[in-house]
Amino acid sequence: GAGVSQTPSNKVTEKGKYVELRCDPISGHTALYWYRQSLGQGPEFLIYFQGTGAADDSGLPNDRFFAVRPEGSVSTLKIQRTERGDSAVYLCASSFQGGVPGELFFGEGSRLTVL
Amino acid sequence: QKEVEQDPGPLSVPEGAIVSLNCTYSNSAFQYFMWYRQYSRKGPELLMYTYSSGNKEDGRFTAQVDKSSKYISLFIRDSQPSDSATYLCAMDSRAGSYQLTFGKGTKLSVIP
Numbered sequence: 001g002a003g004v005s006q007t008p009s010n011k012v013t014e015k016g017k018y019v020e021l022r023c024d025p026i027s028g029h030t031a032l033y034w035y036r037q038s039l040g041q042g043p044e045f046l047i048y049f050q051g052t053g054a055a056d057d058s059g060l061p062n063d064r065f066f067a068v069r070p071e072g073s074v075s076t077l078k079i080q081r082t083e084r085g086d087s088a089v090y091l092c093a094s095s096f097q098g099g100v101p102g103e104l105f106f107g108e109g110s111r112l113t114v115l
Numbered sequence: 116q117k118e119v120e121q122d123p124g125p126l127s128v129p130e131g132a133i134v135s136l137n138c139t140y141s142n143s144a145f146q147y148f149m150w151y152r153q154y155s156r157k158g159p160e161l162l163m164y165t166y167s168s169g170n171k172e173d174g175r176f177t178a179q180v181d182k183s184s185k186y187i188s189l190f191i192r193d194s195q196p197s198d199s200a201t202y203l204c205a206m207d208s209r210a211g212s213y214q215l216t217f218g219k220g221t222k223l224s225v226i227p
Binding site: 004031033040041042043044045048056058059091093095100101102103104105106107108109 | 119121123147149156157158159160161164166203205207210213214215216217218219220
C-alpha cells in the first residue's frame, strides 16, 4: 500500500500484559514517529527515529515503553506491564527529507484497550 | 495551563457557511504552525503549514497567524459536508518539525 500501515488496528489486553504495536512507514521515508492520542485529546509525541536510531525519545512516558527500528524501516512500539492508563490510539507517522516542514504522514493507528 | 489551547467544540454549521477555528499558545518559541484534519478513526493529515505572521491561502482554506497575540486561526469558506472532521492545530519551535505539540482538536459538523 501507499500509506503508513499499522498493525494491529485494535488490541484488547489485560492489565499487566506485554503488547507490541507495529508500524510500516511509507517506502523511502527515513524519519518515523510514534504519537499517542487519548480520547478527546490531540496526539502527543512519544519518539522519533531517523534511520535506525532513536533521535529523540523524550516523549516516552516511562521505562515500560520502548521502541525499535532495527533496519531503518519497520518499527515496533513495545509496552511492558500495561496499565489501564495506557489505553489510547497509538499513531505512527513517517516523513521524508526535503518534504513540507511539519508534514507527517500518519497511519490509522492502533487502538489499545487495557482492561 | 497547556501550551496549546483549542476549543473542542463540537461546532455545527450549515453547508456554505464560513467556519473559523482557533488556537492560542503560550510558548513564544513556537515558530511553525500547522493545521491537520482528522476524519473519524483515521490518522491526521496536513492541511496547512505556515511559519510567519500573516495569512496563507489554499483554495477554500486560509490560515492566519498572529505571533504577537500567540493566536492562530483556520478559516474554511463555502464549507461542505465533506469538511466534517476534527481539526487539530499543531506547532513546533524547530524548522525540521517533528515533535509537534497539538491542540485537543475541534470537531466540526457541516450540515447539508
